[in-house]
Amino acid sequence: MSISIKEIAEIVGVSRGTVDRALNNRPGISAEVKAKVLKVAKDHGYRFNRAGRMLSIRKAPPKIGIQMPSIGNDFFLDVLAGIDKAVDELADFGVTVSIKQMKGFDPAKQVSQIRQLIDEGINGLAFVPIDDPMTSKLMDELSEKGVPVIVLNSDISEGQRLCYIGTDYTLSGRTAAGFFRVLAKGRAMQTLVVTGSHLVLGHNQRTDGFVQVAQEHPEQIHILEVVENLDDEQISYDLTKEALKQFPQLNAIYLAAGGVAGTCKAVEESGRDESIEIVCNDVTPAVIDYLKSGTITATIGQQPFAQGYQAVQMLFNFLLDGNRPDDQWLTRSEIVIAENAGQADSENR
Amino acid sequence: MSISIKEIAEIVGVSRGTVDRALNNRPGISAEVKAKVLKVAKDHGYRFNRAGRMLSIRKAPPKIGIQMPSIGNDFFLDVLAGIDKAVDELADFGVTVSIKQMKGFDPAKQVSQIRQLIDEGINGLAFVPIDDPMTSKLMDELSEKGVPVIVLNSDISEGQRLCYIGTDYTLSGRTAAGFFRVLAKGRAMQTLVVTGSHLVLGHNQRTDGFVQVAQEHPEQIHILEVVENLDDEQISYDLTKEALKQFPQLNAIYLAAGGVAGTCKAVEESGRDESIEIVCNDVTPAVIDYLKSGTITATIGQQPFAQGYQAVQMLFNFLLDGNRPDDQWLTRSEIVIAENAGQADSENR
C-alpha cells in the first residue's frame, strides 16, 4: 500500500502524466521536474501498483512467443502444460502466447521459427536453445530490440538473455550418483554411464556431477566406462549390450540423457535386470512404466511443468515491471521411484 | 479477452450497476432483468476480469488470518516463508495478513487465537488444526459467517472447510517404504516403525501407507514392531534403545513423525549406525545435518513452502472470485538424500 502516482502529483504540484514520464523514463520532461518527482517517489517508497498497470496495459497487451524442439518428445508435454496454465492465468490481462514447435535440433529451423514469431510482433520470447552461433546472434538481435529472451531447459554458451530457467544439470548428476551411493551398502556399484553427446553442455554437466560424487565415494561407486549414445535408441541398445558382455560385474547404469528404452531393452534381454540398477532422468510415461516393472530403479525429475509455467510468468512480470530477475531459476532435482511416480507436477507449478 | 460488464450493459440496455447486481447476486434487482443479463453474459461467455476486480477492491481490501502451532518447530519456517512470499505478491492488491503462532497443541489456545483474528476482522482463515470438537465448531461458525477456512498441513475429521492443503500422508508413508524396498536388494529390511501418536490422523496414515507397501513386498520389508514416541525425543530415544537390544537383526528405522534426534542418538550410541538405514520426514536443518553425517539415509519432503504460499493465494482467489477450489491440494512426497538436500524450496512455491 505505497503512495500512488496521483498522490505524488499532488505533492510535487504537477500532473499525473508528468509523474508517469519521470517514473518510467519517458521523453518530454525537464531534468529538474524529473528530479523533483523522483525524489518524492523515493522518499515515500513508491512502488508501482500491479493492478493498475495490469488494467491499463489491456489496450496494448503483451504477446509472448515460445519455441521448442518438442515434437515427438514426451518430456515437453509437462512443459507445455505449465505454459498453458500460465497463459490461462494471464488471459485476464490480455496476454497472448504463440507457440512454435519443431522436431529435432536444426538451428536453421529454430531461427526461422523465431523469425516468424518476431514477425507476429512478440514482446518477449522463451525458447529451448540449440547451442549454435546462429541462435546466439539472433538472441543478441532480439535483446537490442528490447525483446527479452528466456532460455528454457537448456542454457546456451553465448547470446544475451534475461534468464535461464531449467534444471541444475550438475546437481541432477550428483543426485543420481548419491542414489547409487546409498544403494551400494557393502558392495560397490560397478557403473556404466551412458551419456547423450559430448557436444551438449547439459549432458556433460550431468556426467561431471555424477563423476564428482563417484570420486568422493570410491568404495561405493566405480565407473566402468562412459559411453555416448547420441540420444539414439539403437545406439543405446548396442552400446549397452556390448558393455554387458564386456563387464560381467556391471550392476548399475546411469543414463544422463535419452536412449532409455534402448538400454532397458538390452538389459532385459540379458536377463540381468534383477541384478542391475538403472537410474535415468525425467518422469515420462515410458519411464513410469519401467519404474513399475522394476527395470528402472529410480529417475531424477526436473519439474518440467514449473519450467513452462515460470517462463511465461517471468516474461510477463518483466514486461510489466522491467526488473531483471536472477540470472538463473533452477528447478529441483527430485528422486522418483515407483511409489511416488505419477504425482501431478501440475498441481505445484 | 471476454466481454465486459460495460458491453453487457449496452447489449441489454441497462446500466453497469444493474449488470453488476445480476452477476454478483446482489439484492435490488428484478427477476426479469436479472435473467436477461445472465442470459447475455452466458451467451457471450462472460468471465469477470481479475485486473478490474483487483483494482476496485482496494477500497476494502481483504484481510487474511493465519494460525499455527509453529513456535519452536523448525518445520514451519518454510511454511512461513511461503506465506511471506504470497503476502509480498498480494500487497499490491491491498491484501494484509495477520499471523498468530503458538507453542504446542492446546485446542483452547488455538480457539482463542482464532477468536482474536475474528475480532481483527479477517475475511478468510488458514490454520493448522488440532483435531478437537472445539476447533471443528469454530470452523462451522466461521463458515456460516461466510469466512472461508483452509486447513493447512493437517486435515481435520469434522468442521466446514474450503480445502485441505498439505501432504498426502499415506503416499509419504508409501514412498518411505518404497525407498526401503529399493534398498533391500537381497536382504530384507528388518524395520522398526516409530510413529508419533495413534491419536494423530496423519501419523496413522503414514504408518498405514508404509505397512501397505511392506505387505506388497514381504521379501524386502519386514516390520519388527511399531512403537509410539508421542513426538518426544526422550521417549523416542528410550524406545529405540530398547528395540536395538531386542532386535539384533534390526537394520532399518522409519520415523513417521517427530523424535528424530532421540532415535538418531540411540542408534549412534549403539555403534550400529553403519548397518541401520533411517528414513524420516521433512527437511529441517537438523535432518540435513544427519543426512550429511550419514546417520539418516533419506527423508521424505512435503513442500512446506508451497503449502504456505498456496494457502494465502487460494484464500485470496476465493475471496476474489467465489469459486470453490478442489477439496484437497496435495503437495509432492519427495525423496531427499544428502546430495539433493538444501535445494531452495522457496524458488518453486
Add this chain to the structure above:
DNA sequence: CTGAAAGCGCTTACAG
C-alpha cells in the same frame, strides 16, 4: 515541456 481528459473493468455509495 506540461496538463487535462479519457479509458482499462470493476464496485460502491448516492439519487431517484
Add this chain to the structure above:
DNA sequence: CTGAAAGCGCTTACAG
C-alpha cells in the same frame, strides 16, 4: 428496482 457518477492506479493520445 434502476441509473449516473466517482473511484481504484495506471497509461495514452491529444492540446497547448
